Amino acid sequence: MSFCSIRNATIVLALCILLFACVDGEEALTIKGSDTVLPLAQKLAEVYMKKHPERIVVVTGGGSGVGVAALIERNTKVANTSRLIKKTESALAQRRGIQPVRHVIARDGITVVVHPENPIDGLTLDELKALFSGRIRNWKELGGEDENVVLYSREVSSGTYAFFKDAVLGKTNFAQAANLMPGTGSVVQSVSQTRGGIGYIGVAYLNDKVKGLNVAKQAGSEYIEPRSEHIESGIYPLGRELFQYSGGIERDSLVRDWFEFVYSDEGQRIVRQIGYIPVR
Amino acid sequence: MITKAKPMQHSRDNESKPFQKVGGLTRIRERIIEAVLFLSASTAVFVIFAMAFYLFSEGGKLFTHSPVDEYIEIIANKSNPVEVLTPLEIGDLQSGKIRNWNTLSDFDAPVHFVNTRDFMEGTSPDNEEVHSRRLLDFVKATPGAIGYVFKDFLERPEDFRIIKVPTTDPGTFLLGSQWYPTVEPAQILGILSMILGTLYVTIGAIVLAVPISLGSAIYLSEFAGSRMRSIIKPVIEILAGIPSVVYGFFGLVVIVPFLQDLFNLDSGQSGLAGSIILALMIVPTIVSISEDALKAVPKTLREASLALGATKWQTSYKVVVPAAISGISTGVLLGVGRAIGETMAVLMVTGNAAVIPEGILSSLRTLTATIAAELGEAPQGGIHFEALFAIGAVLFLFTLSINIIADLISKKYEVKL
Numbered sequence: 001m002s003f004c005s006i007r008n009a010t011i012v013l014a015l016c017i018l019l020f021a022c023v024d025g026e027e028a029l030t031i032k033g034s035d036t037v038l039p040l041a042q043k044l045a046e047v048y049m050k051k052h053p054e055r056i057v058v059v060t061g062g063g064s065g066v067g068v069a070a071l072i073e074r075n076t077k078v079a080n081t082s083r084l085i086k087k088t089e090s091a092l093a094q095r096r097g098i099q100p101v102r103h104v105i106a107r108d109g110i111t112v113v114v115h116p117e118n119p120i121d122g123l124t125l126d127e128l129k130a131l132f133s134g135r136i137r138n139w140k141e142l143g144g145e146d147e148n149v150v151l152y153s154r155e156v157s158s159g160t161y162a163f164f165k166d167a168v169l170g171k172t173n174f175a176q177a178a179n180l181m182p183g184t185g186s187v188v189q190s191v192s193q194t195r196g197g198i199g200y201i202g203v204a205y206l207n208d209k210v211k212g213l214n215v216a217k218q219a220g221s222e223y224i225e226p227r228s229e230h231i232e233s234g235i236y237p238l239g240r241e242l243f244q245y246s247g248g249i250e251r252d253s254l255v256r257d258w259f260e261f262v263y264s265d266e267g268q269r270i271v272r273q274i275g276y277i278p279v280r
Numbered sequence: 281m282i283t284k285a286k287p288m289q290h291s292r293d294n295e296s297k298p299f300q301k302v303g304g305l306t307r308i309r310e311r312i313i314e315a316v317l318f319l320s321a322s323t324a325v326f327v328i329f330a331m332a333f334y335l336f337s338e339g340g341k342l343f344t345h346s347p348v349d350e351y352i353e354i355i356a357n358k359s360n361p362v363e364v365l366t367p368l369e370i371g372d373l374q375s376g377k378i379r380n381w382n383t384l385s386d387f388d389a390p391v392h393f394v395n396t397r398d399f400m401e402g403t404s405p406d407n408e409e410v411h412s413r414r415l416l417d418f419v420k421a422t423p424g425a426i427g428y429v430f431k432d433f434l435e436r437p438e439d440f441r442i443i444k445v446p447t448t449d450p451g452t453f454l455l456g457s458q459w460y461p462t463v464e465p466a467q468i469l470g471i472l473s474m475i476l477g478t479l480y481v482t483i484g485a486i487v488l489a490v491p492i493s494l495g496s497a498i499y500l501s502e503f504a505g506s507r508m509r510s511i512i513k514p515v516i517e518i519l520a521g522i523p524s525v526v527y528g529f530f531g532l533v534v535i536v537p538f539l540q541d542l543f544n545l546d547s548g549q550s551g552l553a554g555s556i557i558l559a560l561m562i563v564p565t566i567v568s569i570s571e572d573a574l575k576a577v578p579k580t581l582r583e584a585s586l587a588l589g590a591t592k593w594q595t596s597y598k599v600v601v602p603a604a605i606s607g608i609s610t611g612v613l614l615g616v617g618r619a620i621g622e623t624m625a626v627l628m629v630t631g632n633a634a635v636i637p638e639g640i641l642s643s644l645r646t647l648t649a650t651i652a653a654e655l656g657e658a659p660q661g662g663i664h665f666e667a668l669f670a671i672g673a674v675l676f677l678f679t680l681s682i683n684i685i686a687d688l689i690s691k692k693y694e695v696k697l
Contacts (some may be wrong), residue, residue, distance in 0.1 A: 087351070088349045155632075155654060171393060173460055182653055190549065193548075
């Protein structure tokens with residue numbers, strides 16, 4: 001008897017899987033990649049599917065690298081990234097006959113955060129470089145309290161890590177002593193409970209538990225607050241672009257239609273709603 | 281049961297024909313069942329072999345090629361006599377730690393390390409070909425210049441000094457102290473800091489867990505009344521059932537700030553926080569195995585000891601524990617194995633700085649945490665990916681040797697008893 005019911009359950013399960021597989025097969029637009037872009041892409045897909053009920057958009061995360069890898073393997077039609085495609089990736093894509101096309105869908109900024117009781121309000125890019133490469137080890141060297149600097153970085157696979165390294169450290173490496181946190185949440189948590197802590201997060205994640213710093217391009221220039229209007233106008237030094245790469249849109253009407261929606265007034269309104277900055 | 285067993289016995293005992301006919305079907309069924317049971321039992325063996333094979337073949341690839349991506353060529357000015365550079369030297373040239381080539385050879389020229397990002401001005405960031413051409417022109421014209429480009433864009437390699445990077449060898453991999461798996465052009469892959477991190481955290485966990493576990497096991501087996509037992513035993517077992525992510529979260533918000541205040545640390549994210557969490561997680565393993573071992577000690581030994589006038593504690597300490605030592609050490613070593621393999625909770629509380637730890641109170645990174653944090657985005661088949669598999673192989677060898685030691689110990693003492 002129980003054997004029978006197990007068999008029935010198995011059959012039902014198999015049918016369900018088959019059904020999903022069929023639905024997935026035809027009109028689905030697959031989007032994959034960066035966890036930073038994920039909430040935006042999900043919201044866009046939600047609204048897009050309401051407008052076109054016959055179409056299915058499947059959005060998944062995994063990280064910028066995962067998205068680009070899937071694009072190269074033709075496992076996804078669109079890749080979300082929070083960084084430019086790497087040289088090795090574009091070489092690989094060209095060898096597989098794919099010409100990745102870059103679409104800037106939104107702007108975002110990185111905020112440097114410190115403990116709320118840290119008296120420092122702003123730093124220059126050079127000072128940030130000296131801090132994160134391990135050259136400055138105590139806050140009093142920057143006019144702060146006598147407190148050791150504790151660095152909170154992200155894991156090496158994060159797009160935010162890659163952006164911060166390019167924008168702030170350039171060819172220098174992060175200090176070996178930098179703590180690597182598995183997510184934005186743990187960076188905020190750690191900085192909030194460490195008096196000498198400093199970390200970097202996406203602007204949208206800033207909250208009261210930590211203090212966001214103003215950043216100046218060089219000594220003597222103005223310290224800019226990480227606010228949307230400053231990122232939009234491009235004067236905030238740690239602004240970055242968020243991308244979607246397609247593998248050559250002209251052939252696929254579904255992909256073309258998707259980008260028309262992303263760049264429409266409605267699409268760009270969603271960008272603002274999620275906490276990023278529209279590109280048009 | 282009886283009908284099943286009977287023909288079996290007959291067919292085994294004598295091979296005469298009438299019985300064979302009766303037992304034929306049953307015997308086939310028995311054979312099939314035995315085969316199925318054998319298959320289930322051998323799944324574990326198969327899985328271990330498949331896993332070891334995969335780990336070692338993927339990880340081994342790391343040592344067969346240079347740590348520079350196959351699409352990239354590192355080039356220097358033709359006048360530069362240097363031909364071979366290690367990833368560490370390339371890193372130092374790039375970060376400005378080596379400022380003049382005369383540190384490496386008798387060639388006297390300031391180092392100019394360039395990449396295509398330096399030549400992006402006025403073009404689209406995607407126009408790699410233009411950037412590469414500008415870079416090549418720069419390297420050709422500047423004596424101290426070094427840079428890297430796509431092989432496809434290097435049309436006249438004879439105009440440049442092509443820099444070779446030696447293959448990663450197991451020695452530098454195991455004993456290298458720097459871990460920068462995503463730097464371009466040559467990845468710096470040394471895991472010594474993580475091996476030490478794993479050892480520190482594991483040893484700390486064992487030091488904390490063994491006394492507690494042994495105490496609980498002795499209490500449960502020798503002292504506790506049945507009422508006390510029925511309360512304490514299930515509670516200890518619940519510890520084993522809590523997901524490790526919950527331990528990690530608890531550690532991050534409770535233990536980390538506590539240690540920070542207690543030792544007046546810059547940050548409480550430290551090896552000790554990892555050890556405490558791990559100790560909590562391995563206590564149930566050690567307790568249950570040790571308690572079984574203590575219980576298995578024959579009652580006559582205890583009675584003899586008590587009859588000689590020894591107290592309960594003296595009996596436990598001098599007679600029961602020594603008699604059960606093989607089981608207890610197995611339990612401890614299995615705890616060690618679990619501690620080495622635990623990932624998530626440790627990842628959340630140790631801070632994960634890939635630096636050789638100064639002590640148990642500094643931030644450190646374990647082997648498992650590295651795999652967990654980085655595997656997600658390491659491109660499959662790349663050097664980083666292979667390096668993570670090689671770490672997996674190192675972990676596999678760690679656990680394997682611990683299991684072998686556990687086996688040897690339990691055998692050695694079993695004979696004595």
